[in-house]
Amino acid sequence: MPNPVSVDPEPVTLIGPDGMATAEERYRRDLPPETLCWLYEMMAVTRDLDAEFINLQRQGELGLFASCRGQEAAQIGATAAVRKTDWLFPQYRELGVLLLRGIPLRQLAAAWRGSWHGGIGFTAKRCAPIAIPIGTHGLHAVGAAMAAQRLGEDSVTVAFIGDGATSTGDVHEALNFASVYRAPCVFFVQNNQWAISMPVSRQLAAPSIAHRALGYGIPGVRVDGNDALACYAVMAEAALRAREGGGPTLIEAVTYRQGAHTTSDDPTRYRSAEELERWKALDPIPRYAAYLRHVGLFGERLEHRVAAHSARLRSELREVVVSVPDPDVTELFDTTYAETTPTLAAQRLALRAELAKEA
Amino acid sequence: MTQIVERPAGTPEPTGPLLTAVPVTAELTMVQALNRALHDAMAADDRVLVFGEDVARLGGVFRVTEGLSETFGEQRCFDTPLAESAIVGIAVGLALRGFVPVPEIQFDGFSYPAFDQIASHLAKYRMRSHGEIDMPVTVRIPSFGGIGAVEHHSESTEAYWLHTAGLKVVVPSCASDAYWLLRHAIASPDPVLVLEPKRRYWTRETVSTATAAPPIGRAVVRRGGSDVTVLTYGGLVATALHAAELGFSRFGWDVEVVDLRSLNPLDFSTVAESVSKTGRAVVAHEGPRTLGFGAELAARIQEELFYDLEAPVLRATGFDTPYPPARLEKLWLPGPDRLLDCIEKTLERP
Numbered sequence: 001m002p003n004p005v006s007v008d009p010e011p012v013t014l015i016g017p018d019g020m021a022t023a024e025e026r027y028r029r030d031l032p033p034e035t036l037c038w039l040y041e042m043m044a045v046t047r048d049l050d051a052e053f054i055n056l057q058r059q060g061e062l063g064l065f066a067s068c069r070g071q072e073a074a075q076i077g078a079t080a081a082v083r084k085t086d087w088l089f090p091q092y093r094e095l096g097v098l099l100l101r102g103i104p105l106r107q108l109a110a111a112w113r114g115s116w117h118g119g120i121g122f123t124a125k126r127c128a129p130i131a132i133p134i135g136t137h138g139l140h141a142v143g144a145a146m147a148a149q150r151l152g153e154d155s156v157t158v159a160f161i162g163d164g165a166t167s168t169g170d171v172h173e174a175l176n177f178a179s180v181y182r183a184p185c186v187f188f189v190q191n192n193q194w195a196i197s198m199p200v201s202r203q204l205a206a207p208s209i210a211h212r213a214l215g216y217g218i219p220g221v222r223v224d225g226n227d228a229l230a231c232y233a234v235m236a237e238a239a240l241r242a243r244e245g246g247g248p249t250l251i252e253a254v255t256y257r258q259g260a261h262t263t264s265d266d267p268t269r270y271r272s273a274e275e276l277e278r279w280k281a282l283d284p285i286p287r288y289a290a291y292l293r294h295v296g297l298f299g300e301r302l303e304h305r306v307a308a309h310s311a312r313l314r315s316e317l318r319e320v321v322v323s324v325p326d327p328d329v330t331e332l333f334d335t336t337y338a339e340t341t342p343t344l345a346a347q348r349l350a351l352r353a354e355l356a357k358e359a
Numbered sequence: 360m361t362q363i364v365e366r367p368a369g370t371p372e373p374t375g376p377l378l379t380a381v382p383v384t385a386e387l388t389m390v391q392a393l394n395r396a397l398h399d400a401m402a403a404d405d406r407v408l409v410f411g412e413d414v415a416r417l418g419g420v421f422r423v424t425e426g427l428s429e430t431f432g433e434q435r436c437f438d439t440p441l442a443e444s445a446i447v448g449i450a451v452g453l454a455l456r457g458f459v460p461v462p463e464i465q466f467d468g469f470s471y472p473a474f475d476q477i478a479s480h481l482a483k484y485r486m487r488s489h490g491e492i493d494m495p496v497t498v499r500i501p502s503f504g505g506i507g508a509v510e511h512h513s514e515s516t517e518a519y520w521l522h523t524a525g526l527k528v529v530v531p532s533c534a535s536d537a538y539w540l541l542r543h544a545i546a547s548p549d550p551v552l553v554l555e556p557k558r559r560y561w562t563r564e565t566v567s568t569a570t571a572a573p574p575i576g577r578a579v580v581r582r583g584g585s586d587v588t589v590l591t592y593g594g595l596v597a598t599a600l601h602a603a604e605l606g607f608s609r610f611g612w613d614v615e616v617v618d619l620r621s622l623n624p625l626d627f628s629t630v631a632e633s634v635s636k637t638g639r640a641v642v643a644h645e646g647p648r649t650l651g652f653g654a655e656l657a658a659r660i661q662e663e664l665f666y667d668l669e670a671p672v673l674r675a676t677g678f679d680t681p682y683p684p685a686r687l688e689k690l691w692l693p694g695p696d697r698l699l700d701c702i703e704k705t706l707e708r709p
Contacts, residue, residue: 087456118487128455129488133479139445140480143452143460150408150434150458157452170475173445180440327489335490336525338548341576341624 019290164195
């Protein structure tokens with residue numbers, strides 16, 4: 001395959017902001033009706049659950065939360081386009097990705113409540129625990145993709161990273177390694193315009209994040225990150241290429257973080273209300289609903305289904321968050337090594353004695 | 360040979376087959392012993408992968424990985440682009456998918472670009488997954504000084520790794536330990552840093568692969584003595600044994616030398632047994648004095664053995680400066696003289 005020589009600066013868009021199909025003809029829109037409806041359901045449910053996470057944080061039940069509001073199309077579209085046997089490497093703002101992958105709510109809540117780090121039960125779903133140090137987990141994805149090559153699988157590994165991460169050295173190393181080894185790895189960048197207070201315009205001077213792919217000799221694709229069908233289509237294309245031995249792809253999904261960086265952040269200090277309003281007008285969920293209406297798939301039945309699904313998940317989330325007991329503190333000592341070292345065993349004993357004395 | 364199979368998270372490590380070897384007894388340098396260990400580990404388990412800079416075609420700058428690529432193929436022993444963070448980062452991903460990576464960082468001073476991957480991910484993965492995820496990664500790092508190398512090629516990095524929970528750290532002092540510590544490291548479900556003392560790379564010793572040596576976490580008394588205990592590891596074990604001989608022949612001091620071999624897990628019971636007996640301890644390591652492993656050992660000895668001590672625990676170490684240029688390293692490194700001075704001081708106390 002010849003090295004790509006250009007990146008289209010215009011994002012792939014299949015559904016326009018008005019909810020009408022665009023003139024784009026390189027990608028298909030004809031997913032089965034049930035799939036089209038399911039994409040809507042999962043986006044809407046993600047948004048509602050996201051809001052519930054924020055509520056729980058405000059009520060003091062969670063220590064922190066990083067909302068993905070505004071990025072539902074990118075997350076649901078991209079994740080829906082890969083198989084359950086493909087591996088996912090999420091960052092920390094990937095509620096939609098993790099929900100679609102079937103990570104139990106109890107495990108999703110644990111890290112935000114502060115009852116345990118990372119993620120328990122994630123790898124059983126072929127998903128790495130969330131990664132907090134920005135950009136570092138792209139390399140894990142490349143390693144996993146190199147494992148798939150050695151196992152003779154046709155699986156694909158997806159690294160979910162953000163615009164800020166693309167400035168890190170690790171992301172450069174990951175793209176370079178993936179390219180050199182033609183690893184079946186897709187880098188799905190959600191360019192949500194802001195890395196806390198740093199706008200993407202000051203994050204890089206290249207024409208776009210996707211343009212960086214040219215330096216690695218791999219395809220780079222810009223996609224409208226608020227268009228679920230377009231995200232689905234470009235991810236499906238990249239995944240197929242990877243499965244067939246065509247190597248990695250860098251996808252830049254152009255989207256917007258409607259909420260704060262986390263519940264501890266105040267975005268009014270660094271961005272304007274006008275900007276937020278401009279992007280809210282491009283909100284992925286009403287846009288997709290309008291499209292479904294145009295093709296005759298949106299109706300009361302779907303709305304009811306979404307409402308019931310949301311209500312069920314919201315109440316389940318509240319239930320698991322408030323009812324899950326904190327772990328025993330001595331579990332820290334038992335999970336640091338496969339076999340507790342003598343030094344740690346002594347420290348565990350010391351802490352137990354300290355706690356017994358206080359009791 | 361075992362087949363590559365995907366291990367569901369949390370299943371136990373097949374440690375048995377990982378330690379199998381063709382029984383051989385041979386005179387080997389430390390480089391040859393490490394090479395033999397890698398060969399045997401790769402033959403015992405198809406999941407073992409060796410990679411790093413110049414490890415395949417060249418066989419490693421010290422030839423530790425010589426012949427692996429030819430014997431096991433380029434899928435299992437491969438050269439990587441020049442990026443240490445990536446070398447450790449892909450090891451994490453390969454381990455997540457069931458492989459047993461044995462990456463090489465070419466020199467101690469180049470482990471720093473990989474620090475984030477080691478400290479934030481490799482070390483923490485087990486705990487942050489509540490023990491679900493094994494990280495059977497062995498990071499080999501040719502380490503320490505004494506070979507007249509250029510800048511950044513003589514660093515003592517152990518204190519950084521020892522301050523990072525979740526890692527094991529071993530430092531062989533001889534060919535036989537190099538073979539077995541590396542075999543045990545590769546068989547370990549936890550990440551192990553193997554810091555190889557370059558200046559002992561070419562020292563020969565009889566190595567037997569017939570029966571497995573004790574696991575990681577056992578110190579050994581290299582020389583019995585009753586007056587003072589020298590606690591050390593790696594390249595300084597030979598220095599300490601030399602100093603002990605000099606001390607005995609010149610002054611009649613009876614010095615016990617303990618080779619720690621594994622710094623984490625630490626075999627403190629062997630340390631305690633020796634220091635309780637002699638009542639005096641000197642710790643020797645190459646790296647800077649402040650917050651070096653000697654500080655931890657001295658603290659622990661006074662916490663647990665205070666009433667057995669006849670004298671303060673002293674430290675024979677490098678200085679709190681950057682590693683010196685080659686022509687000054689002999690003056691900077693703790694040699695027999697600095698060690699004997701410390702021994703003398705502890706013996707002067709009543």
